[in-house]
Amino acid sequence: MTTREYMLGNVAIARGLLEGGVQVATGYPGTPSSEIIDTLAARKDRDYYIEWSVNEKVAMEVAVGAAWAGVRAVVTMKHVGLNVAADPFMTLAYAGTKGGLIAIVADDPSCHSSQNEQDTRRYAQFALVPCFDPSTPQEAKDMLPYAFEFSEKFEIPVIFRPTTRISHGKSDIELGEIPTEKSAPHFEKLLDRWVMLPKNARPRHTHLLSIQQPMEDALAESPWNSLELKPDATFGVIGAGIASVYAKEALQELGLEASFLKIGTYPVPKKLILELLETVNAVLIFEELEPVVEEQVKMIAQEASLPVLIMGKTGGFVPREGELDISAFLEALNKAFDLDIEPQKRSIPLELAPRPPALCAGCSHRATFYSMRKVFGKDAVYPSDIGCYTLGIQSGTVETTLCMGSSISIASGLYHAGEKRPICCSIGDSTFFHTGMNSLLNAVFNKANITVTILDNRITAMTGHQPNPGVGFTVTGEKTVEVSLANLCRAMGAGSVVVVDPYNLEEIQEAFKAAKDFEGTSVVIAKQPCVISEKRAGIRRVPYIVDPEKCEGCKQCVKFGCPAIEFDEENKCAVITALCSGCGVCAQICKFEAIREVKR
Amino acid sequence: MSQIEGEKKLDLLITGVGGQGAILASDIIGKAAVVSGLPIRAAETHGMAQRGGSVVNHIRLGTDLGSMIPKKGADVLLALEPMEAVRYLDFLKDGGVIIVNTQPIIPVTVTSGLAKYPDVQEILDVLSEKYIVKAFNADELASEAGSRLAMNVAMVGAVSGYLPIPKEILIESVKALVPQKTIEINVRAFEMGRRKVEES
Numbered sequence A: 001m002t003t004r005e006y007m008l009g010n011v012a013i014a015r016g017l018l019e020g021g022v023q024v025a026t027g028y029p030g031t032p033s034s035e036i037i038d039t040l041a042a043r044k045d046r047d048y049y050i051e052w053s054v055n056e057k058v059a060m061e062v063a064v065g066a067a068w069a070g071v072r073a074v075v076t077m078k079h080v081g082l083n084v085a086a087d088p089f090m091t092l093a094y095a096g097t098k099g100g101l102i103a104i105v106a107d108d109p110s111c112h113s114s115q116n117e118q119d120t121r122r123y124a125q126f127a128l129v130p131c132f133d134p135s136t137p138q139e140a141k142d143m144l145p146y147a148f149e150f151s152e153k154f155e156i157p158v159i160f161r162p163t164t165r166i167s168h169g170k171s172d173i174e175l176g177e178i179p180t181e182k183s184a185p186h187f188e189k190l191l192d193r194w195v196m197l198p199k200n201a202r203p204r205h206t207h208l209l210s211i212q213q214p215m216e217d218a219l220a221e222s223p224w225n226s227l228e229l230k231p232d233a234t235f236g237v238i239g240a241g242i243a244s245v246y247a248k249e250a251l252q253e254l255g256l257e258a259s260f261l262k263i264g265t266y267p268v269p270k271k272l273i274l275e276l277l278e279t280v281n282a283v284l285i286f287e288e289l290e291p292v293v294e295e296q297v298k299m300i301a302q303e304a305s306l307p308v309l310i311m312g313k314t315g316g317f318v319p320r321e322g323e324l325d326i327s328a329f330l331e332a333l334n335k336a337f338d339l340d341i342e343p344q345k346r347s348i349p350l351e352l353a354p355r356p357p358a359l360c361a362g363c364s365h366r367a368t369f370y371s372m373r374k375v376f377g378k379d380a381v382y383p384s385d386i387g388c389y390t391l392g393i394q395s396g397t398v399e400t401t402l403c404m405g406s407s408i409s410i411a412s413g414l415y416h417a418g419e420k421r422p423i424c425c426s427i428g429d430s431t432f433f434h435t436g437m438n439s440l441l442n443a444v445f446n447k448a449n450i451t452v453t454i455l456d457n458r459i460t461a462m463t464g465h466q467p468n469p470g471v472g473f474t475v476t477g478e479k480t481v482e483v484s485l486a487n488l489c490r491a492m493g494a495g496s497v498v499v500v501d502p503y504n505l506e507e508i509q510e511a512f513k514a515a516k517d518f519e520g521t522s523v524v525i526a527k528q529p530c531v532i533s534e535k536r537a538g539i540r541r542v543p544y545i546v547d548p549e550k551c552e553g554c555k556q557c558v559k560f561g562c563p564a565i566e567f568d569e570e571n572k573c574a575v576i577t578a579l580c581s582g583c584g585v586c587a588q589i590c591k592f593e594a595i596r597e598v599k600r
Numbered sequence B: 001m002s003q004i005e006g007e008k009k010l011d012l013l014i015t016g017v018g019g020q021g022a023i024l025a026s027d028i029i030g031k032a033a034v035v036s037g038l039p040i041r042a043a044e045t046h047g048m049a050q051r052g053g054s055v056v057n058h059i060r061l062g063t064d065l066g067s068m069i070p071k072k073g074a075d076v077l078l079a080l081e082p083m084e085a086v087r088y089l090d091f092l093k094d095g096g097v098i099i100v101n102t103q104p105i106i107p108v109t110v111t112s113g114l115a116k117y118p119d120v121q122e123i124l125d126v127l128s129e130k131y132i133v134k135a136f137n138a139d140e141l142a143s144e145a146g147s148r149l150a151m152n153v154a155m156v157g158a159v160s161g162y163l164p165i166p167k168e169i170l171i172e173s174v175k176a177l178v179p180q181k182t183i184e185i186n187v188r189a190f191e192m193g194r195r196k197v198e199e200s
Ligand code: SF4
Pocket: A358, A359, A360, A362, A363, A364, A365, A388, A389, A457, A461, A462, A530, A531, A532, A533, B051
């Protein structure tokens, strides 16, 4: 009997890795990929090594070491993480692997929680490595053991690219067996493989090119690609990855006679594409983000001199940006084949207030930003970075967000360009360990006169509270060294480094004043645990209330922006709701002493 | 009272605000679906939107395709917050059912004076023009059951009559997924939510 379980796509992916016999798993948290490592780490009966690394490049390199020792390894990250890890990855494609190596790189069409929408399939093309593109969580799970075997057979790393809807979709999943036997690690000294001197790299490039066709042939035979030819169909649809599911559902609903090719691997299955092109007059290609399949199909049609009309992103049938869905497919069908399908939009009958995500009630970042703004003023420049604190844009202290770790270097660049206004940048603890350290080193070395604020909330909060080198425990909860941010900054030569409690407004504002006056690179470390992790650790603070007798209705506390503070327009009085986590900051802001702790 | 009786296919949209427990609500239904042998697909909001932002969960019972409900495809909309009932109307079928918690959560954009929160009665009136609306204050109902935190489970109870899943299996699923200490309260909230809709 088979077992079925209801699970999150990322949990299914973790399961697939187990069923594939993973022995080393590394990663850097990034939505939508984070729950894969979290799930593997939470298993009690672990017989594999697992870590959160400080960044994706490091994570990739640790996984490569493991694969070169002959064991099966995985590294997880989000799409932009591969930019950080691109350096080792591109050369790894030449060197290849021994043990299976899968780079799971989760894409985020529509930027649900990302700074761009880049398409990882392009990296696969660029590096000449195969890419697996699952269409459902079930398929994602089933693909992974196959991907390990494939990687070992061709001695090449592979990319596995789920998208947000796979990673964060849920589904009933049919489980398979988890193997109990695994290969013993043994590092074979193949110098012409592992030492990428020019003399060794050149023949490896030739080798890499030579295996493209065999890999393509093997993938074309795999269960991840499938062609359904309808005898009377004059047009065909090609769907890639998750987009194929939307297309399939729409075709079923409409009852249209179209031949259908589903693509789940790259290099694309040329044979199947040719077979389809030979039987139809026109094809519509439905894929998320870049026209990767479309370009291939056009090349194949041209090489074979097939007069098929090829429609997709070019010509504007399918949007090139954003997430696709069934409606997008119907629109594309309408445009491409002049079908008269009713549009599915309706207008919202009321004016709604936007509900953007915000920093939690009592989040220390809000207090830090509040004080930063008080001291540095409206005129200062505020480069920032990637994490929960990016939500501080509502505090007026997040003015740039480019990529992980860039805040400090952007601040330096602004300063060196001659910007005369004070510059105060902000970066989280995890982001600082990720790539902010290099930037601080550079700022100090090149004498940037800036203030660097490290928002140390003792965790990587945005992605789901993963540990980093500053917290004193590993992914599995084991105790480890707790790296001191202050000592690290001092060791890099920062002239002024102070650690303050952001809940104490006077203390942090004094620190900001001193940092602002300091000539050179100054660092203010605002240290206070994330309210969510604090709550989970069982720490409860006493909540606050507003005394309606004393409240003058000045709205100072409301402007602070804590979601626990509302305003009662009728009685012209602030109110604190059950969301209050008791940080006490609003009490310090209120000039009329109207806010106090709830008496026990 | 359920119109979909006999048919095992249902598209349900759960909307609300990050932190209200929409994911747990959808998990209760998901787990129960698997136990009762129904294929299920679901999609949920993670990341950015969790910090008090608007969230939407798609639940598709009886399908083996994708997890995203097509526009105008949902049979039932379960809204844990009144304004969020309106935000995703695009997905609801003409004449579909909306079960809505009338307790508003005021977004920061409103507390800080940047936007206005629409009148709850007006929301209900507008919705009733085109859809079948079942509205009640689920926060208060959950309080009566023993804890405001059980609001999401009360809402699952409220929608339970429309689901192609036996009530007993749903209750087992509630018991399996809520914290041990709160089982009793949650089961009570479920029953109270269910009765609320049955009676209306
Ligand atoms: S999760 Fe933690 S760090 Fe993020 S906003 Fe909430 S309290 Fe702040």
